[in-house]
Amino acid sequence: MSLTTFLQQCLTGISLGGAYALIAIGYTMVYGILRLINFAHGDIFMMAGYFMIFAMASMPWFIAVPFVLLVTTVLGVGIERVAYKPLRSAPRMSVMISAIGVSYLLQNLATYLFTALPMAYPEIPGLKKIFKIGGLSASFVTFFTPVLTIVLVYLLITLIHHTKMGMAMRAVSKDYETAALMGIDINRTISFTFAIGSLLAAIGSILYFTDRMTVFPFSGSLPGLKCFVAAVFGGIGSIPGAVVGGFVLGMGETALVAAGYSTFSDAFTFVVLIIILLVRPTGLFGEKTTNKV
Amino acid sequence: MKYDFSRKKKRDAVLDLLLIAVVLGICGFLEANKYNYSYAISIIERSMIYAVVAVSMNLVNGFTGLFSLGQAGFMALGAYVTAILTIPVSQRPSVYYISGINPLIANLSAPITLALILGGLVAAACAALIGIPVLRLKSDYLAIATLGFAEIIRALIAAPMMDTITNGSYGLKSIPGFSSIFQVLILTVVSIGLMVLLINSSYGRMFKAVREDEIAAEAMGINLFHTKELSFVISSFFAGISGGMLAMFMRSIDSKTFQVSLTYDILLIVVIGGIGSVTGSVLGAFVVTAGRELLRFFDEPLTVAGVSIPLFRPGFRMVIFSILLMVVVLFYSRGLMGTNEFSWDGIFGFFRRKRKAVKAEGR
Numbered sequence: 001m002s003l004t005t006f007l008q009q010c011l012t013g014i015s016l017g018g019a020y021a022l023i024a025i026g027y028t029m030v031y032g033i034l035r036l037i038n039f040a041h042g043d044i045f046m047m048a049g050y051f052m053i054f055a056m057a058s059m060p061w062f063i064a065v066p067f068v069l070l071v072t073t074v075l076g077v078g079i080e081r082v083a084y085k086p087l088r089s090a091p092r093m094s095v096m097i098s099a100i101g102v103s104y105l106l107q108n109l110a111t112y113l114f115t116a117l118p119m120a121y122p123e124i125p126g127l128k129k130i131f132k133i134g135g136l137s138a139s140f141v142t143f144f145t146p147v148l149t150i151v152l153v154y155l156l157i158t159l160i161h162h163t164k165m166g167m168a169m170r171a172v173s174k175d176y177e178t179a180a181l182m183g184i185d186i187n188r189t190i191s192f193t194f195a196i197g198s199l200l201a202a203i204g205s206i207l208y209f210t211d212r213m214t215v216f217p218f219s220g221s222l223p224g225l226k227c228f229v230a231a232v233f234g235g236i237g238s239i240p241g242a243v244v245g246g247f248v249l250g251m252g253e254t255a256l257v258a259a260g261y262s263t264f265s266d267a268f269t270f271v272v273l274i275i276i277l278l279v280r281p282t283g284l285f286g287e288k289t290t291n292k293v
Numbered sequence: 294m295k296y297d298f299s300r301k302k303k304r305d306a307v308l309d310l311l312l313i314a315v316v317l318g319i320c321g322f323l324e325a326n327k328y329n330y331s332y333a334i335s336i337i338e339r340s341m342i343y344a345v346v347a348v349s350m351n352l353v354n355g356f357t358g359l360f361s362l363g364q365a366g367f368m369a370l371g372a373y374v375t376a377i378l379t380i381p382v383s384q385r386p387s388v389y390y391i392s393g394i395n396p397l398i399a400n401l402s403a404p405i406t407l408a409l410i411l412g413g414l415v416a417a418a419c420a421a422l423i424g425i426p427v428l429r430l431k432s433d434y435l436a437i438a439t440l441g442f443a444e445i446i447r448a449l450i451a452a453p454m455m456d457t458i459t460n461g462s463y464g465l466k467s468i469p470g471f472s473s474i475f476q477v478l479i480l481t482v483v484s485i486g487l488m489v490l491l492i493n494s495s496y497g498r499m500f501k502a503v504r505e506d507e508i509a510a511e512a513m514g515i516n517l518f519h520t521k522e523l524s525f526v527i528s529s530f531f532a533g534i535s536g537g538m539l540a541m542f543m544r545s546i547d548s549k550t551f552q553v554s555l556t557y558d559i560l561l562i563v564v565i566g567g568i569g570s571v572t573g574s575v576l577g578a579f580v581v582t583a584g585r586e587l588l589r590f591f592d593e594p595l596t597v598a599g600v601s602i603p604l605f606r607p608g609f610r611m612v613i614f615s616i617l618l619m620v621v622v623l624f625y626s627r628g629l630m631g632t633n634e635f636s637w638d639g640i641f642g643f644f645r646r647k648r649k650a651v652k653a654e655g656r
Contacts, residue, residue, distance in 0.1 A: 031433075035433070036433075037433050037436070037437060083619065083623065086623055087623070087626075090626060092432055092433070093354070093360055093432070093568070094622065094626050096360065096432075096433065096436065097560065097564055097622055098619070098622045098623065100557055100560065101561075101615065101618045101619045101622050102619070104554075104557055104561075104615045104618065105612070105615035105616065105618070105619060108608065108611035108612050108614070108615045109612055109615075111608045111611065112606075112607075112608030112609055112611065112612045113608075115608075116608075221553065225437070225440070225441075225444075225553075228437060229437070229441070232434070232437070263448060263451060263452045263453060264448060264452065266444060266448055267444060267445045267448035267449070269441070270438075270441030270442065270444055270445050271445065273437065273438060273441050274426060274427070274438060274441065274442075277426070277427075277430055277434060277438060278426050281430070281434070
């Protein structure tokens with residue numbers, strides 16, 4: 001493989017990894033606070049894709065993008081209110097089943113509303129413009145994704161460490177009941193977490209689908225699972241971990257496709273998951289937890 | 294008091310026999326009029342197959358408290374083994390017309406029952422291997438790891454390297470079907486019966502102890518890993534058998550049959566039936582499968598008084614279905630049966646309570 005091809009593949013991998021990282025953050029934040037795998041997160045991502053298609057059909061892109069971000073955020077918070085909030089005190093298995101139920105509902109709803117056929121994803125002017133550097137050629141979105149990811153993660157970490165809301169989020173994720181006793185509005189904090197997670201999923205969806213060009217009702221389920229694995233890889237609850245996990249998975253998958261094993265590119269994710277769970281169950285940056293009797 | 298007790302027992306025995314007679318009667322009637330009722334027969338057969346896998350999932354999730362989502366993968370293993378062993382040798386060249394058949398399996402064939410058991414054993418062996426690393430994990434990690442394994446199994450089946458064995462993405466066809474509805478009935482009853490015996494044995498009590506409190510169970514001298522592994526392997530064995538039955542029912546399979554959504558369907562059955570209730574799972578399998586067919590009219594355009602209602606078009610049925618699921622999860626988290634089992638006392642008690650309630654209202 002020549003150096004140019006190698007760099008070209010690296011670029012594709014990093015770009016895919018950036019989109020994965022943005023979605024993985026949503027998983028890691030929700031898990032950190034609620035101890036729940038939000039199975040519906042991948043489907044929120046898919047719905048954001050559809051919202052974009054319809055928004056772009058009727059508005060210019062600079063209005064459509066904020067509109068899509070807003071609607072997706074409302075969807076994410078709404079799901080939390082309807083499907084997870086009533087189950088706060090229920091056993092964990094019920095909440096997880098509820099999450100699977102929401103995912104099932106969103107997929108079926110998308111099939112019903114938009115049919116199961118893939119729909120073409122609209123192009124945001126400028127994002128698909130081809131750039132050439134030396135022998136490398138890639139669209140603007142490929143360069144833009146990793147940069148945007150890093151900027152957003154920086155903003156998010158600042159938010160979590162230097163604002164009152166961020167402090168509340170950290171407190172709730174450490175200890176739910178004590179945080180409530182300290183006067184933190186748990187429900188507001190959780191809603192806020194879902195809002196941020198969904199917002200990032202919407203941004204990830206714009207970047208991801210601009211590269212893929214089509215959306216269909218199940219296009220969220222596999223990326224969703226992969227991003228969860230990315231979150232586990234980095235240590236669930238840790239935002240830098242989710243970013244690293246996203247990039248590792250994106251690069252690994254691209255490498256496998258480049259090497260001609262594209263059938264295994266999906267299975268690769270799960271192999272990574274099992275290895276990391278065996279070697280380091282808390283992930284790269286996860287905290288060690290102990291069981292108290 | 295004693296007299297009353299034995300009378301109740303007698304009554305239950307009579308009712309049990311009556312129920313068996315009714316079931317056999319219905320099956321016999323359907324079998325005799327096979328051609329008029331093929332639709333009903335296919336619904337009942339599918340329900341029975343789903344009942345087996347739902348009970349097997351309940352064994353792990355409901356009775357042992359391990360949230361495993363690997364059912365579809367084990368079903369795929371069972372289905373493929375059964376299919377490979379039962380496709381008539383003369384038909385094989387036409388099935389594997391693209392990449393040819395591996396000489397190892399070209400002339401390998403087995404009678405149906407043996408093939409199903411072998412399918413179950415392969416699934417169980419695979420589960421035993423998977424269980425060693427995975428069962429050390431806690432709830433959500435276990436769920437996602439088993440889900441991952443199911444996906445890996447599916448990817449392996451569809452891989453180009455396996456073309457001469459699994460026929461890759463083209464799938465297998467000309468799998469011999471069931472000879473009659475009784476064959477399905479017998480297989481289902483035997484499989485579920487064996488699982489019920491297991492649940493009621495001392496092993497079953499060990500499973501429940503682990504479900505209630507792992508640490509307490511360990512302190513009582515239960516080997517956590519062995520217990521979990523046993524439950525996981527046995528559950529996978531029956532998932533494999535039901536996968537084989539599904540292959541025989543559908544006559545043709547490919548790796549897309551066994552996607553994650555199949556596991557979700559089974560989970561739905563278990564939840565609606567009640568997590569931790571065998572009869573609930575069986576009931577759930579029938580309710581969900583039949584319900585899905587009965588709701589089919591939602592998919593057809595509906596015209597009321599000359600105005601066609603735009604809501605009714607393909608896909609609406611599944612939306613209604615998923616909303617129903619959410620309602621069950623959010624408001625009736627116990628499902629149909631909760632953790633109770635079916636009993637005649639329960640049935641009579643239910644009606645007596647209802648009558649009392651009606652009376653109380655009348656006053």
